[in-house]
Amino acid sequence: IKQPAARDAAWNETHAWGAREMERVICDFGGFFRKVGQIMGTAKQMMPPAYLESFARTMDANPPTPFPVVKRVVERSLGCALSERFSRFDERPLATASIAQVHAATLRDDGRDVVVKVLVADKKMMIGDVASMLHTSIALKRVGLDNGVDFPTVFRAYQSVIEHEFDFNVEARKISEFREVFETHGLSDRVATPRVVDELSGARVLVMERVRGVKVLDALNRARRRGRVPRLPSRARDGVFHTVFRAWGVMLLRHGHYHSDPHPGNLMLRRDGKLAILDWGQTQIAPASYRAHLCRLVIHMCAEDPRAIANEVRTRSQVKLERPTTEALTALCYAYFDTRPSALAEINMFDLNNSPFLRNKIVQNTEEGFFTIRTVFLLRGMMRACGVTASMVSSWERDARAAL
Structure with missing residues (x-):
């Protein structure tokens, strides 16, 4: 199609069809496919609008597991009937995610409002999903259809953590560990984690005090339906993300263990103004050598020193480019290890005409650093959706220097 307007219309029609089909696949298969949807649903800088809308609908809205199944799991964990421990237990879930679903309830003994997170996913099926995606990505890479990104390394990274x-x-x-981390580093007045009711929790059931507030996901979805950014004063928006930056800087660079799944369904603005971080199932350990590498990278990026940045990546990183020029490595760092505006981060990696990874392929991706990159990627997408422009790395310099 030669006419630009007609070509754009044809692509929009194709994207609308493709988005509907992908949403159907995610809803039908569930499991790990939903985790893929979580990532892509926040990639506002890289995905056509039709896909963003479809993926966003799948984030916190799995088809619910029937309540009799949920009840059976909880009662087996408690060793007694629901009514013995709860005066109220809502049959309709508050949220349904890839592995668990969450129900509101009230404790019988003291009247506290709680949420009950119940493991409902099939472990073998979820692990099988990742294995299938890994095998598919290996086949695509062999025939040159992986867009130069090295997806096998990405799925191996997921394979290494999903069982936990x-x-x-x-x-x-x-949850207890990170509450102490935030208290130690002076963030407990701004960041909160749910309080676990230990005596009612087990391997398949997690009972926590209910957090009241607004999920970032809900705010984004309402704004998306109205075609605008969330209604919040710019100072408040900037303040929320500054708190996010500080929390992840402390976790990653100072503590060496961090929440690696900060999609908007896992962040809530509490009524008291604190940022509540939910769902601590997916976290990552940052070994000392890797953490030192990231700290040096932060300092070089804050100094805007391309040679030092490129040298750090060449000598310490697992990432290998076909042509590891100073310019390419520096651009890669600012795009995937920071949230500042970046031309590379705005490019659709699936655009076969413009993707830089087809001209300078990632020969080897980083299994060690994938979840760090994913974390930045998720936060960048949220910031873009909220109309916030800021550099996370700039907020991390103090933590980086202290850690070194």
């Missing part, structure tokens, strides 16, 4: 999400005892311990 199926034990809520681990998640409960992490």
